[in-house]
Amino acid sequence: MDTGVQTTVPAEKSDVSAATKTPTTLSSDCIINFARGDPMLYEPYWKNKGDRCKMVTLGDELMSYFSNALNLCWFLMPELDCAIRRLHRVVGNAEADNRFIIVGNGSTQTFHALLYALSSPGHPEPVSVVAAAPFYSSYPEETEFLQSRLYKWAGDANCFDKDGAYIEVVTSPNNPDGSIRHTVVNREGGKSIHDLAYYWPQYTPITHKADHDVMLFTFSKATGHAGSRIGWAIIKDKAIAAKIVKFVELSSIGVSKESQLRAATILGVISEDCQNPGLEEENLFEYGRRIMSARWKKLREVVMKSNGTFVLPEYPRDYCRFTGEYTDSNPAFAWLRCKEGLNCEKLLKDECRIITRGGTCFGVEETYSRVSMLCSDAEFDFMLERLSTIKN
Amino acid sequence: MDTGVQTTVPAEKSDVSAATKTPTTLSSDCIINFARGDPMLYEPYWKNKGDRCKMVTLGDELMSYFSNALNLCWFLMPELDCAIRRLHRVVGNAEADNRFIIVGNGSTQTFHALLYALSSPGHPEPVSVVAAAPFYSSYPEETEFLQSRLYKWAGDANCFDKDGAYIEVVTSPNNPDGSIRHTVVNREGGKSIHDLAYYWPQYTPITHKADHDVMLFTFSKATGHAGSRIGWAIIKDKAIAAKIVKFVELSSIGVSKESQLRAATILGVISEDCQNPGLEEENLFEYGRRIMSARWKKLREVVMKSNGTFVLPEYPRDYCRFTGEYTDSNPAFAWLRCKEGLNCEKLLKDECRIITRGGTCFGVEETYSRVSMLCSDAEFDFMLERLSTIKN
The missing domain is CATH 3.90.1150.10 (Aspartate Aminotransferase, domain 1)
Structure with missing residues (x-):
């Protein structure tokens, strides 16, 4: 991200x-x-992919706010939902089956949505957001700039000694230093966000299938399509998933359908190439x-x-x-x-x-x-x- | 919106x-x-528009985060910038020339960005956000849900009697009642957001060219393309425009390029049809x-x-x-x-x-x-x- x-x-x-x-x-x-x-x-x-990744959109397509009214994430295009699940199955980097997938405007919006979903509106104190240093340089400003009473940036997770609720952001492989990370605070009642933006085979060995409560991915770093602004969260708990959906609804009423459909096409081509290794082309x-x-x-x-x-x-x-x-x-x-x-x-x-x-x-x-x-x-x-x- | x-x-x-x-x-x-x-x-x-609104995107297009690094709004596609300015000139509903255009993920994100841009981070009290009742039903929740210390919802502008800074949201024609609106508080130092989502000729007579400091439009209501999530602000002041850009950057690092390019195409077709009234087709x-x-x-x-x-x-x-x-x-x-x-x-x-x-x-x-x-x-x-x- x-x-x-x-x-x-x-x-x-x-x-x-x-x-x-x-x-x-x-x-x-x-x-x-x-x-x-x-x-x-x-x-x-x-x-080099030519027409395989071509997307054609006519004037009367993708007009409604709604992508799938029967889904908890009503603005997620079913095509993207399937393509994301398939790619994670093919790569084996994260458990996506029997999980909620929520799309966001890049993993940045999705990160904001996760902070909202993991905080407690009724609580008198904002929840502390921490990450082990060196941490992604945008976390502090993204957490602080709206001066929310729901959460506050509390710095390096290694030095975190405050009582009370906290969210630990674990970026693995880490940005900036590429290290493999795990939670460091490990206190009862703590919550964590696993930002797995770089957990793809071009960057790091896929040693296991990640299966955390709250995982975050982005199209930008997986495939290079940063201009499409597509990120996604993989979530175990339905109530958390519903809060993330609510955030994206109140922030931007969903996510560009054009981008979602294009991401679905491109992720589909990747999965196809991985599953047909006989082809001459590299995946x-x-x-x-x-x-x-x-x-x-x-x-x-x-x-x-x-x-x-x-x-x-x-x-x-x-x-x-x-x-x-x-x-x-x-x-x-x-x-x-x-x-x-x-x-x-x-x-x-x-x-x-x-x-x-x-x-x-x-x-x-x-x-x-x-x-x-x-x-x-x-x-x-x-x-x-x-x-x-x-x-x- | x-x-x-x-x-x-x-x-x-x-x-x-x-x-x-x-x-x-x-x-x-x-x-x-x-x-x-x-x-x-x-x-x-x-x-009925057939190929005129067709958009084709190849796999290697629109990849970078950046749309125009030389523009204040670095994520705004130049094609959309031009198409928005042209349409406003053709319709005559708003002054867009010599103004800053900032694109957002729908006018909802743009509205959030405007609240941020018009508030004062250093101020001890949150700025009051008001709108004359009946007001758009989402304004209160959108303003409140992140519990920001920058702004707070203060209800019906007609009853607003608090001292201190305020932002009045003026939706004209109004949602829900279709009335033509003007600011009602009119106190010195007050700021206003003119939400002109419905100020288009299919909804209301275009009686004048709007030229407020802060104006808000949305692709959804102008053309019906709600799934694309494109909104835009037209801004006079450079410092305000820069804060809006900053908000969109920190919230979602820009706006889908696919949607922007499609919006540019569709707005272009509308302008073209309006400027060539000899055609048999209705605009x-x-x-x-x-x-x-x-x-x-x-x-x-x-x-x-x-x-x-x-x-x-x-x-x-x-x-x-x-x-x-x-x-x-x-x-x-x-x-x-x-x-x-x-x-x-x-x-x-x-x-x-x-x-x-x-x-x-x-x-x-x-x-x-x-x-x-x-x-x-x-x-x-x-x-x-x-x-x-x-x-x-």
Whole structure:
């Protein structure tokens, strides 16, 4: 659920403008933005799919507010419901059968809906929302910006010692550092949100079928279709599911049917390709894993040559039930650490003209900074070139 | 911006299920839902447009989070921006040139964004949100459900006598009663939101080009495409516009590009038809006005025959700058009033097996109830038949 969208509008605009230049216009002095996680990596893959992913909509289609009046989530298109369940069965990354699926406008809206659903309107105190640092940089602002009396941001889960109700957000693999996470507070009565945006085979070995009470996924990071704004929650409890539906109803009266139908088509193609391995074409996860793995290899080589200026986390190999082999983690972000005393974000900006997101945004020291690995090929190569100019 | 979606899930489900039956299955004992404003009236019109409204999307299109990095509203597709400005110029209902256009996930999300943008985070007291009764039934719950410290619902604007900051929501033509509205509080420092969802020529004469600081429109009621969830704000002040953008970013990181592009196509076809009156086809507004006018005529006949059990509001004819003639108002909802002492919603439910939304939801007496005029032809005829069975 990470865009890397920076929340200061002027900075955002100038950064983006630089970052969206095409390869031919990437000049040696331009500033490139790797703070955001725009998943353009996947564009060439989808270009090759031709008509299989084509969606045609006529003027009189998809007009009603309602998608399936008989379903608890009345705005969820049945096609998307089926496609999501099928994909989770095919990949084996999450239990979706006999669970409620609720669609939202991206996993960001779905995250808001989950906070609402897990809080208690009648309670005198807002519920504390925590996540172990380094945590996704947008959680604090998303939780706080409406100044709700229902919930409040309470920081690093590792330091949480307040009494009372809490919600722990567990992002696994974690954004920004790619680590595999579990709840850390583990107090009776605590609730948790498992944000599994990156729990797909291109990023990490699928070691088990996740089956938490409240799980969150996003189309953006699974397939690269960030512009469609489709996220979904998988929920065990009916009352919680009904509250999530209520939130999406009161916030936006549902979710774009055009996006839902397109997501259904695209997820369907992925499942089909995975289930027909005889085809010559790679499935999305093979493609993603191949590209990400090559990028991580190149990045590690460059970092190695920095003579200790930069360090990257190491990830254990693990058995992936989806591929049937031991695989590496190739996280969507590189979590760079500089030598003690250095400001990593500033160093990268000043020395490499690369915009990244510094550790303090994620609740840790400024020696860290997060770099997106999901950019286009041309931008990635440019980034490596810039990084390799730093030698101690 | 009215769905008529009822917020109690089980009721919603059963009501909708009954209401979505096709004409052939509308049996004499079924319960029909006219509480919601699903604009199915327009479906036959769009069916006739064939390929002109066709939208084709390939798998590798619309992938990025960003639509126009150089625009303040970085997630607004330039195509939609142009189509909205063009349509307002063609219709003459609102000044959109030299204003900021911000797209939202329906006018519901845009309304939330406006509350956020017009409130003051540093202020010790939440800003009061008011609207003159009868007001749109969802405003109170939408304003209150997150229990924000930024704003609070303060009820009927006509009775508002508190000191301090306030936001007055002015819906004109009004939902539920179709009246033309202006601000009623008019105190210095007060802010207003002009919800112009129904200020289109099929519903009301376009008497002037609206030019308020903060105006709100929705694709759903303008064209009938409720499933696309597209709303927009037209804003004079840059700082307010930036706060709206920030809200949509923090709430959902933008708006479905598929929906935006489809809305752009459809709004473009409408403008084109209006600008080429030589064509044999009716433009959308002529079609809408013809159907709505015929429905209102039939409804008034039935109400007349009720011998005073029901009364409908009267609307003044006025000069419409769009059509160039004096036209009637044909509101999207009929605001029925029963005889003193009767509960209109209950009467309609018990005697006619028609679900409507009672006056108390809109801040007035239960002698009133609101009936949607935007249903399909079959449902409308059924409603008239049911209503005509009541004779005093």
